[in-house]
Amino acid sequence: MLIVDGALVVVHSRGTVEPPLAAFARRGVAADDLPPGHGDDYNALATTVLPTGARVVATSGVDTTGWQLLADNAVHVFERSGAARSIPL
Numbered sequence: 001m002l003i004v005d006g007a008l009v010v011v012h013s014r015g016t017v018e019p020p021l022a023a024f025a026r027r028g029v030a031a032d033d034l035p036p037g038h039g040d041d042y043n044a045l046a047t048t049v050l051p052t053g054a055r056v057v058a059t060s061g062v063d064t065t066g067w068q069l070l071a072d073n074a075v076h077v078f079e080r081s082g083a084a085r086s087i088p089l
Contacts, residue, residue, distance in 0.1 A: 008055055012074055012076060047067060048064070071086055
């Protein structure tokens, strides 16, 4: 993510990455105890606009219920004006 010319630019390309379940297990954290976003939806990005007008983009581990999922393999541009567009990679 970066901010340029008043726009938030988000590159989303998670490919076939899988959650590091073995690494969590080595640290004593079972897969069932992980927060949302650690299954088939691992590293999926979602966005929302807060009542303050701030745009938020989040990934695994954040409850994004009711948020808009961002398409994978795309660059997403969110203008300060509220306009948004996605450019496939």
